[in-house]
Structures are given as structure tokens and as C-alpha cells.
Amino acid sequence: MAAAELHHPDADRIDLTEVLAALGHPVRMEIVRTLAGAPTEFSCALVAQGLPRSTVTHHLRTLREAGVIRQSPAGRKLHLVLRRQDLERRFPGLLSLVTGEFAAPEPAVGPAP
């Protein structure tokens, strides 16, 4: 896939339903949480390791076309970054809900042993 072909929707055209559908898959959720915890741009080769690259490519395209991530060429690789500001402006709180749950999972409910 040539970098020139990579389409990213404008921030104002990011659709909530598409974003939720993109996030609503365990692999894509894992990718988003990985990127949320990454200090800088991240290489495509480092997400969802252990899955076939064609599968990873599919999930990254779904996230990119929904407006959740940007993919930008970096030499022969693609770098990934979360579109934090765009998502926060359009859907305040969504990203922190998704990534915050990861950081602080709901405690188990039930009687003490």
C-alpha cells in the first residue's frame, strides 16, 4: 500500500458510529490502548505482534478510515499515532473511557473470601 493512498478523514467528518465500530473489536482495542500508552509515534511492526500482518493491516486500515489513528510513512515503515486531539474535540471523554478502563479495571464484585 503506497503511503500516498492513505486516506484520513477530516476531523469534522469523523463519524461516531464508525469510531465505535472501529473500537468494538478486541484487537483494535488493544492497538488503541497500546498507542495511548506509547510515548511517541509507534511503528506498525510493533502492534498486535503474533497476528498475521495481513490481519494487522486490516485492523489498522479500519482504525485509520474511522479517524481513530494516523498512519504516516517513515522511510520504509509506517508510523502510527492516535488522533487524540481530533477525537477529544469531537467526542469528549471517549478516548479516556477506552484507555482509562485499561489503566484502572473495575474491581471484582463479590463477597470477600
Add this chain to the structure above:
Amino acid sequence: MAAAELHHPDADRIDLTEVLAALGHPVRMEIVRTLAGAPTEFSCALVAQGLPRSTVTHHLRTLREAGVIRQSPAGRKLHLVLRRQDLERRFPGLLSLVTGEFAAPEPAVGPAP
């Protein structure tokens, strides 16, 4: 479908990824927004009118199994209700994000005519 067979996940087992996947479809989003704006429990027959009932049944099951709605028998019909409190406790702000966008859509961006 007998009412006795209707499974609803416990609130503490509602999974965010499944909820987002359930919400990430235009018909299901419309159903949720309709229920959010309904004053009381709502009849299955009144949502997503114009679609085949089998399609509506599929979407309602997806929402129910994800923990987004409850379906309860009311005579020969099923009533629907959003699981507002459960969702708000588990994923604060998600439901208002989904339904709030409906109430106050992003203004169109562009130069004035």
C-alpha cells in the same frame, strides 16, 4: 423467542468492547437514541420501523447480549428499556456521549454563504 430464553449479562460482566461493537451500527445507534428519548418502556414494534422484523430482532439481540438494553415480556409483546444506570456505572459518560451528539449535533464547518 420465548421470554424465558432472553439472556441479559450481569452489570459487572458488561464488556466495553462488546458495548462499542453493539453501538457501532447505524440501526442500533438509532434504536439506542430512540430509547434514550422515550419517556417509558418502549415496544419492540415501535423501533426501527420500516426494517424487516427479523433484522430488528437481530439488532435488538445484539444490544441485549452486549448489555445495552433490557427486553422484558409485556403480554404478547416485548418491552425495551436502556440499561442507563448499569452503563453509566460501568462506563461513565458513554451513553450521554452517544445520545448527546444526537441532541446537539456538531455545527457544520465552513465559510458562511
